[in-house]
Amino acid sequence: xxxxxxxxxxxxxxxxxxxxxxxxxxxxxxxxxxxxxxxxxxxxxxxxxxxxxxxxxxxxxxxxxxxxxxxxxxxxxxxxxxxxxxxxxxxxxxxxxxxxxxxxxxxxxxxxxxxxxxxxxxxxxxxxxxxxxxxxxxxxxxxxxxxxxxxxxxxxxxxxxxxxxxxxxxxxxxxxxxxxxxxxxxxxxxxxxxxxxxxxxxxxxxxxxxxxxxxxxxxxxxxxxxxxxxxxxxxxxxxxxxxxxxxxxxxxxxxxxxxxxxxxxxxxxxxxxxxxxxxxxxxxxxxxxxxxxxxxxxxxxxxxxxxxxxxxxxxxxxxxxxxxxxxxxxxxxxxxxxxxxxxxxxxxxxxxxxxxxxxxxxxxxxxxxxxxxxxxxxxxxxxxxxxxxxxxxxxxxxxxxxxxxxxxxxxxxxxxxxxxxxxxxxxxxxxxxxxxxxxxxxxxxxxxxxxxxxxxxxxxxxxxxxxxxxxxxxxxx
Amino acid sequence: xxxxxxxxxxxxxxxxxxxxxxxxxxxxxxxxxxxxxxxxxxxxxxxxxxxxxxxxxxxxxxxxxxxxxxxxxxxxxxxxxxxxxxxxxxxxxxxxxxxxxxxxxxxxxxxxxxxxxxxxxxxxxxxxxxxxxxxxxxxxxxxxxxxxxxxxxxxxxxxxxxxxxxxxxxxxxxxxxxxxxxxxxxxxxxxxxxxxxxxxxxxxxxxxxxxxxxxxxxxxxxxxxxxxxxxxxxxxxxxxxxxxxxxxxxxxxxxxxxxxxxxxxxxxxxxxxxxxxxxxxxxxxxxxxxxxxxxxxxxxxxxxxxxxxxxxxxxxxxxxxxxxxxxxxxxxxxxxxxxxxxxxxxxxxxxxxxxxxxxxxxxxxxxxxxxxxxxxxxxxxxxxxxxxxxxxxxxxxxxxxxxxxxxxxxxxxxxxxxxxxxxxxxxxxx
Numbered sequence: 001x002x003x004x005x006x007x008x009x010x011x012x013x014x015x016x017x018x019x020x021x022x023x024x025x026x027x028x029x030x031x032x033x034x035x036x037x038x039x040x041x042x043x044x045x046x047x048x049x050x051x052x053x054x055x056x057x058x059x060x061x062x063x064x065x066x067x068x069x070x071x072x073x074x075x076x077x078x079x080x081x082x083x084x085x086x087x088x089x090x091x092x093x094x095x096x097x098x099x100x101x102x103x104x105x106x107x108x109x110x111x112x113x114x115x116x117x118x119x120x121x122x123x124x125x126x127x128x129x130x131x132x133x134x135x136x137x138x139x140x141x142x143x144x145x146x147x148x149x150x151x152x153x154x155x156x157x158x159x160x161x162x163x164x165x166x167x168x169x170x171x172x173x174x175x176x177x178x179x180x181x182x183x184x185x186x187x188x189x190x191x192x193x194x195x196x197x198x199x200x201x202x203x204x205x206x207x208x209x210x211x212x213x214x215x216x217x218x219x220x221x222x223x224x225x226x227x228x229x230x231x232x233x234x235x236x237x238x239x240x241x242x243x244x245x246x247x248x249x250x251x252x253x254x255x256x257x258x259x260x261x262x263x264x265x266x267x268x269x270x271x272x273x274x275x276x277x278x279x280x281x282x283x284x285x286x287x288x289x290x291x292x293x294x295x296x297x298x299x300x301x302x303x304x305x306x307x308x309x310x311x312x313x314x315x316x317x318x319x320x321x322x323x324x325x326x327x328x329x330x331x332x333x334x335x336x337x338x339x340x341x342x343x344x345x346x347x348x349x350x351x352x353x354x355x356x357x358x359x360x361x362x363x364x365x366x367x368x369x370x371x372x373x374x375x376x377x378x379x380x381x382x383x384x385x386x387x388x389x390x391x392x393x394x395x396x397x398x399x400x401x402x403x404x405x406x407x408x409x410x411x412x413x414x415x416x417x418x419x420x421x422x423x424x425x426x427x428x429x430x431x432x433x434x435x436x437x438x439x440x441x442x443x444x445x446x447x448x449x450x451x452x453x454x455x456x457x458x459x460x461x462x463x464x465x466x467x468x469x470x471x472x473x474x475x476x477x
Numbered sequence: 478x479x480x481x482x483x484x485x486x487x488x489x490x491x492x493x494x495x496x497x498x499x500x501x502x503x504x505x506x507x508x509x510x511x512x513x514x515x516x517x518x519x520x521x522x523x524x525x526x527x528x529x530x531x532x533x534x535x536x537x538x539x540x541x542x543x544x545x546x547x548x549x550x551x552x553x554x555x556x557x558x559x560x561x562x563x564x565x566x567x568x569x570x571x572x573x574x575x576x577x578x579x580x581x582x583x584x585x586x587x588x589x590x591x592x593x594x595x596x597x598x599x600x601x602x603x604x605x606x607x608x609x610x611x612x613x614x615x616x617x618x619x620x621x622x623x624x625x626x627x628x629x630x631x632x633x634x635x636x637x638x639x640x641x642x643x644x645x646x647x648x649x650x651x652x653x654x655x656x657x658x659x660x661x662x663x664x665x666x667x668x669x670x671x672x673x674x675x676x677x678x679x680x681x682x683x684x685x686x687x688x689x690x691x692x693x694x695x696x697x698x699x700x701x702x703x704x705x706x707x708x709x710x711x712x713x714x715x716x717x718x719x720x721x722x723x724x725x726x727x728x729x730x731x732x733x734x735x736x737x738x739x740x741x742x743x744x745x746x747x748x749x750x751x752x753x754x755x756x757x758x759x760x761x762x763x764x765x766x767x768x769x770x771x772x773x774x775x776x777x778x779x780x781x782x783x784x785x786x787x788x789x790x791x792x793x794x795x796x797x798x799x800x801x802x803x804x805x806x807x808x809x810x811x812x813x814x815x816x817x818x819x820x821x822x823x824x825x826x827x828x829x830x831x832x833x834x835x836x837x838x839x840x841x842x843x844x845x846x847x848x849x850x851x852x853x854x855x856x857x858x859x860x861x862x863x864x865x866x867x868x869x870x871x872x873x874x875x876x877x878x879x880x881x882x883x884x885x886x887x888x889x890x891x892x893x894x895x896x897x898x899x900x901x902x903x904x905x906x907x
Contacts (some may be wrong), residue, residue, distance in 0.1 A: 008549070040565075048791075050512060051565045053544030053558070054526075060523065060547045067759050074518040077546045099505065101597050106602045111513040142568045160730035186601060196730055196838070201870075203733070203839045241866075244700060245904035275510055275618045277650065286628040336516075336820075355520050357508065393846065394832035398661040401829040401862065403845035426864040428845045428902065455663055456648060477865045477902025 001077045002126035002216075006036035006172035008060070015082025016176055017173040022089035026177065029067035029116045033312055036060045039133045039252050040168030044145040045084075045161050046153060051138065055169045056309045057462060061354040064092060065313075070112030071324035072336060073099070076355045104221060110455040114339045125309035125314070129364055130211045131215035131292070133168035141166060141219065148193065148226050150329075156230045158197040158237060166191040175314035182314055187215045188462070190450050193225040195233040197463050200336040206233025207389070207407075210451035211464070213307045232389065232407070239408060239423030244477040248372040248384030248412075250377050250469055251426070251447035255406055257465030258390040260295060261303040261453065263431045265465070266395030268297075268331035269323055269360040269375040269455075271350075271388035276338050278397035280331060286326045289435030294368040295323040295467075297332050305465035312358050313349035320346050322433075325337055334360040359455055367467025370441025377440045385409030385476065386417065387425060400431040409476065426477045440471035478546050479557050480525060480631065482828045486552070486751060487529065487633075490559050492575050494530035494633045497560045499523070499768065500821075502626035505594040507602065510618050520624075523548050529559065531566040532573065534754055540569030574794040576768075580636045581800075583771035586640040586764035594623040595668045601647060604673035605680070614684040619649040628763075629716055636769040641668050644760035649680060653687030660690040662829060662848070667886040686828055689859035690848045695826075696863035697851065703824040705852075706894045709885040711828060713835040713842075714894060717869050718748055720837040724788025728795050731838050739781045741873040746812030747781040748873070752804030761805035761887035769801035777807075783832030783872075808889040812878025820894045821846050825901060826850040827865065840869030842899075862904025872896040 016032050023030045039055040063079035075092045145164040152162035168189040175182040192209035208225040212218055251259060274279035299308050299317035310316050313335040321329050333341065334349030337360055350361035378386065389407025396402065404427040411420040451462035478501050487495045488578070503567035504520035528543040547554045601621050610616060622645065628640040639859055639896050646665045662683055666676060668841055706714070721732035721740075740748070752775045755762045763772055776784050786798055793801035826849055833844035843866050852857045878891035 008554075038535075044730065048725075049569045049571055051539075051542040051569055052737075053542070053562065060549065066887065071514070072516045076518065076520040076522065078522045078524075091521075092519075095521065096517075098595060099517045099519060103507075103517065106599060108602065109513045111510050122838075139568045140567045142565075150795055157539070198730075198733070203731075205838060209597075241900070244698065245898060255821045275650070277617060286700070290802075297689065324681060357506065357518060392834065395833050396845075396847065399861075401831060401845060401847065403864070405834065405843050424841055424843060424866075424867055426843045426845070426902065428862065428864045428904070430613070456663065462773075475863070475902060477866050477900060477905065 001127045001129060003132065003170055003185045003187045005183050006332050009037045009172055009174045010035055012080065012082040013174065015085045015364040017079065019089055020176060020178060020366040020389050022086060023061050023064065023066060023092065024200050025067035026093060027068045027117060027338060030173065031314060032062055033354060034062040034174045035172065037169055037171045039167065040136065041165070041167040042142060042145060043163060043165040044149050045163035046149060047161050047362065055167045056460065057169045057171060059353040063354045066096070067113065067116050071110050072113050074357065081163065088102050099182045107175050113336055116335065118177045118179045121182060123184065123309055124180040127186040127213060129187040129215035132187060133170050133216055135217045135255065136168065141216065141321045148222055152193070152195060152226050152230060152279065156195055156197060156233065160196040160197045160198050163194045163196070163223060164222060166216070166222070174309060177314065179313050179447060182310050185453045186213055186308065188213045189216055189218050192450060193222055193229040195229045199234045199235060199237045200333060202237060204233055204236035206230060206236060208232065209450035211305050213303045227374040233249065235408060235421050236423050239421045242409060242422035242425055242476050246475050248471065249474050250386045250471050251379065251388065252295045252388040252469055253466050254390050254448050255404070256367055256470050257448050257469040258393050258404050259434070260367055260467055261362065261463065261465040262393030262395050262404055263434060264295065265297065265362045265365040267397040267400060267431065270331040270333040270341060271337040271360040271389050273331065274337050279400045280328065280397065283328045284330070285332060286328060288432045289323055289326040290438040291326045292370055292437055293323055293326050294321070295366065296320065296368065297322050297362060297365045299363040301366055302447045302464060304364050304447050304460045306363040306464050311347045311349045312351045313345070313445060314443050315345045315347045318347040332360055332362070334358055352459050352461055355458060361455065361462045362453060363378060364447065364464040365463070366447065367470065369443050369445045372440040372442050374424045374469050377442060377469060378417065379415040381412040382414060384412050385425070386412060391424060401428065402431055402434065403428055428477065429472050429475050434472055434474055437473040438470050442469035444468055478525070478548060478552065480548050482552065483525060483527060483546050483555060486559050488555050490556065490563060492529045492563060492633070493532050496528040496576065497766065498526045499629040500626060502624050502625040504592055505624055507598065507621045510559065513577070513644055527559065527562065529566050531561045531563060533570065533604050538570040538572060539568040539573045540571060542566040543691050544571065569867045571791065572795065574791050576632050576634050577636060577770055577790055582636045582769040582884055583638060583765035587643045588639065591627065591641045592625050592643050592670065594625050597643065597645060597828045598623040600671035600673060601645065604671055604676050606793040607677050608680045611691050613655065613825035614651070614653045616689055617650040617652045620738060622646045624704045630663065630765065630767070630769045632769060634846035638765050638769055640764050645670060651684055653684065653691055655691050660687060662687050662690070669760050669762060672758050683868045686848070689850065690861060691818045692694045693848060693859040696849065696860040696901065699825065701898050702894045703822070704899040705819065705824045705826040707826055708828060709883070710830055710833055711890065711894050712885060713833050714869070715809055715888060717835040717837055717840060718750055722783060722786050724786045724792035724796050724801065725884065726837060727786055728792045733897060734783050736783050737782065741781055741832060743781055743873065744875050746780050746876060746878045749780055749810035750778050751808050752787055753806045753808045755890060756806045756808065756884065758822060759806050763805065765850055766803040768803070772802055772804065775804065806887045809891060810903045811880040811882050814879045814893065816879060816881065816893055819877055819895050820852070823853045823893065826852060835869060842867055842869060844895060866900045867898070871898070
């Protein structure tokens with residue numbers, strides 16, 4: 001079935017179009033993004049259970065963007081009567097005038113932005129899904145999550161709790177200007193199993209997740225996640241600390257994705273180029289990685305949690321080749337940054353929700369596959385670690401530093417896994433050094449979309465990342 | 478939909494119990510690239526969040542489900558939402574607990590007029606404009622968010638409280654440069670309104686330390702070293718203690734701390750921390766918590782001994798905590814050290830991390846060093862790169878803290894903190 005577009009948004013379209021006309025009397029460019037996204041989040045553990053209709057992306061509201069004399073302004077609001085658009089127009093104009101007056105009082109100069117183009121575009125996109133979150137049988141879902149939690153407590157050792165979560169969101173977004181009418185709807189879902197265990201005073205969490213641009217039908221896969229989460233928890237309890245130093249590493253696809261995202265993805269968000277906050281701007285056309293490294297970014301790259309048809313500024317989704325055989329080809333760009341840099345936007349203008357500003361943000365950030373097998377890669381390592389599971393990462397585009405906190409490392413000596421495990425593993429380094437050290441790339445590839453991505457320490461959006469296994473050299477601590 | 482209409486629907490749909498939180502907020506946002514305005518925004522929104530409860534027929538369980546009724550929802554849509562929530566709540570089986578009653582709730586706050594985001598925003602812009610810049614140190618970009626509004630909490634037991642709220646956030650990126658390269662430093666300031674003097678002083682000091690990063694060498698492979706924290710980067714260390722005293726973390730097994738059972742035998746300083754009702758200019762000053770409970774001062778840990786856990790109604794009742802609440806302001810006591818004594822010997826003073834994290838589950842710390850000062854044999858060497866790691870369960874035994882305190886939004890913490898025997902992975906080739 002198709003994920004149907006929001007009837008509420010369809011209903012307010014005439015009122016919004018009238019709002020655009022009213023605001024257009026004062027501003028040469030006016031757009032409105034309106035959203036109506038519903039979903040649920042269920043979390044079941046032995047110790048507490050919760051159900052909410054709020055996920056990271058559930059929302060209903062609108063944001064108007066206006067441009068005049070080089071200045072860009074926005075108003076976010078969630079009270080709108082489609083039969084009285086003039087009331088909203090008056091309120092918005094009054095707010096913007098009040099801000100303009102205050103800015104005049106403090107003599108604030110403006111960073112001038114060229115006029116925002118408004119070429120005609122019509123989009124109607126409804127993605128396929130098997131089930132819709134709003135039609136989910138909650139009794140059945142809660143029952144199956146409870147079974148997984150109960151079963152995990154029986155199967156696992158040293159268990160404190162076993163938490164199972166399931167979230168699904170039906171996104172509907174509408175983008176209108178004088179010349180554009182774009183409507184999209186799709187469903188994405190994510191779930192996870194977390195096994196909390198303790199032994200000899202040490203506590204650890206084994207975690208396994210799944211996600212995709214699919215409906216709640218994906219939660220049938222959580223049973224498979226259980227065994228992996230329990231196994232990981234056991235391994236973490238046996239883990240030792242890594243001796244700090246530089247090692248040969250093999251990254252599993254989840255860690256490869258973390259590198260793609262933190263080590264490189266943030267570094268080519270071109271709103272950072274506008275502010276001169278990213279080294280990447282100086283390296284376009286230059287070698288920054290091994291010839292084995294090719295990386296893509298774009299909502300069209302994979303059917304993940306962020307596989308939309310157009311972004312939050314009404315730009316169609318793209319597929320950008322960021323690195324081609326080690327050469328930095330392109331960054332990704334939102335509309336306003338593109339105007340300032342004189343390039344084309346890439347469909348990466350995203351907002352946390354309608355209440356937030358749009359920034360250049362990642363969608364799917366993926367390394368391309370190579371031609372090695374994981375077995376060949378392990379056999380080639382004299383002393384190092386196979387790194388698996390991600391905890392978190394942090395970008396540093398200005399200095400191209402990386403911080404990746406990885407769940408665990410499996411020791412490799414003389415081409416064989418020894419059974420020794422280290423945890424947690426902090427991988428740091430200089431991005432071109434790390435990517436330049438890639439010597440093997442595996443044939444398979446996986447995409448991960450659990451969790452969210454912040455810009456600095458805020459502005460959380462859904463992203464996905466991944467790739468194959470990589471063999472490289474890195475500093476671990 | 479209005480709150481009163483929603484209450485009518487909750488009653489007609491047969492909710493056993495319910496809670497409603499209505500927030501009405503206006504935010505003024507300004508985005509700057511250097512001194513020029515990149516974009517200005519207004520955010521004017523109302524949120525009505527509803528939580529419904531259903532008891533199991535045998536009275537042993539209380540289920541809940543929560544959602545939002547939008548201001549633009551039709552009565553039919555709102556009723557459908559509430560019925561769906563009630564159905565979901567009936568499948569959720571948590572041990573029974575009670576909702577807060579009016580006699581247990583906060584007294585009515587003394588609300589003055591809602592402050593204008595305009596005047597607070599203007600104060601911030603004028604403050605940042607005062608920051609002295611030079612050819613080698615300046616502001617790269619900054620984002621300002623000033624929110625004012627009202628928060629109203631109601632429940633089916635009869636609580637109905639309203640308070641005015643104000644909060645601000647300033648994110649700023651600073652540059653320092655020499656002939657060969659440019660570096661950046663990042664700061665995020667959160668507060669109630671604008672404390673211009675403190676803000677200008679802190680940004681000016683941060684610009685000054687940027688010079689160090691220009692000359693920073695790769696962090697040496699120290700293996701183990703003492704790490705000194707002398708700014709707000711240390712906050713995750715102190716949040717580790719307050720998180721582990723949260724009733725939710727106790728019930729869920731994330732924290733294994735027990736009342737009156739010392740968290741560690743300390744060789745030097747011990748932890749004493751209280752939840753406090755208010756802190757000057759904190760963005761977390763509230764007369765009542767998200768469930769209508771009065772906020773107040775409460776000792777949480779006294780000399781490393783847990784005294785009182787805190788938390789929401791559900792988890793507090795499970796732990797038989799009377800009169801608990803969801804604390805947001807915390808005040809730590811200082812330790813025994815002066816700045817001079819805590820700086821004795823060799824140590825790594827970390828001024829900036831990429832992202833410093835402390836796990837509330839097992840105390841693991843992790844952070845990449847963006848800028849530190851390696852104090853070694855009387856020399857002070859700026860260093861960058863590498864990481865710190867280890868676990869708070871070890872560090873708490875030998876942690877040293879200054880008597881002097883530092884205030885950062887909703888936390889008062891020791892101005893200087895020294896952790897012994899931290900694993901430091903260097904950035905220079907071994």
